[in-house]
Amino acid sequence: MLCSFVQAQQLDSSDSTCESDSLKLAYQSKKNLIKLSLTSFAFNNIQFQYERILKPKTSIALSYGTIPQSGIPLQVSVERFVNDEATFDKLSELVVSYYSITPEIRFYLGKKGYGKGFYLAPFYRNSKLSLEGVSFDYEDELGTPSSIKAKGSINGNTVGLLIGSQFNLGKSFVLDWWIIGPHYGSASGAINGINSQPFSEYEKEALNTEANEFDFPLVDQTTEITDRAININFSGPWGGARAGLSIGYRF
Numbered sequence: 001m002l003c004s005f006v007q008a009q010q011l012d013s014s015d016s017t018c019e020s021d022s023l024k025l026a027y028q029s030k031k032n033l034i035k036l037s038l039t040s041f042a043f044n045n046i047q048f049q050y051e052r053i054l055k056p057k058t059s060i061a062l063s064y065g066t067i068p069q070s071g072i073p074l075q076v077s078v079e080r081f082v083n084d085e086a087t088f089d090k091l092s093e094l095v096v097s098y099y100s101i102t103p104e105i106r107f108y109l110g111k112k113g114y115g116k117g118f119y120l121a122p123f124y125r126n127s128k129l130s131l132e133g134v135s136f137d138y139e140d141e142l143g144t145p146s147s148i149k150a151k152g153s154i155n156g157n158t159v160g161l162l163i164g165s166q167f168n169l170g171k172s173f174v175l176d177w178w179i180i181g182p183h184y185g186s187a188s189g190a191i192n193g194i195n196s197q198p199f200s201e202y203e204k205e206a207l208n209t210e211a212n213e214f215d216f217p218l219v220d221q222t223t224e225i226t227d228r229a230i231n232i233n234f235s236g237p238w239g240g241a242r243a244g245l246s247i248g249y250r251f
Contacts, residue, residue, distance in 0.1 A: 124159050192232075
């Protein structure tokens, strides 16, 4: 009886090992992953990523994110961040759209690898923020109110390091946790508006005062008023942080 019992235990252990090895080989042989970010929906951001396993400890990935034309997401948080009523009133009128392209190299640090476990991922991000619905109100010498509409965009280029961990959910699905990915770089852009008729000198001064109240966060700006147009140019530092959860399919 003792011999039979021991033999039975050995067979069960062997079967368990075979199942484990089979699961391991199944996910190691699937070197392509397509993922959809779950948390970015809170910002009206649709974000996809493709990852390709190159070596047991190395992969490359490409992410694309886009925000369709809409108002600024999470306006309550934006209001606290801007901390200026006049600027926030201007921002709340905006219609924004956005895209970003982010290539990265992943280095998996654990023993398992093949797109599983803790990783470090240096990355580059190119992004564009488009703005419409910007309006500047001013008065002429007689106190008659007028307004000029403007639109434009800001382009950013940043580099950063993403710290994350990826888990298998069975043989074909994964959960990718972006723990934190700070990035920093520079941005430039402009907002432009054209008037149907020339401005008087008084209107130029009034419009310049109004434009200087439009203080866009994180970047420096300069304002230029010509005979028929207003131009606000942006330049300076640009940055942010990546974080969230994505679910993916491995094939």
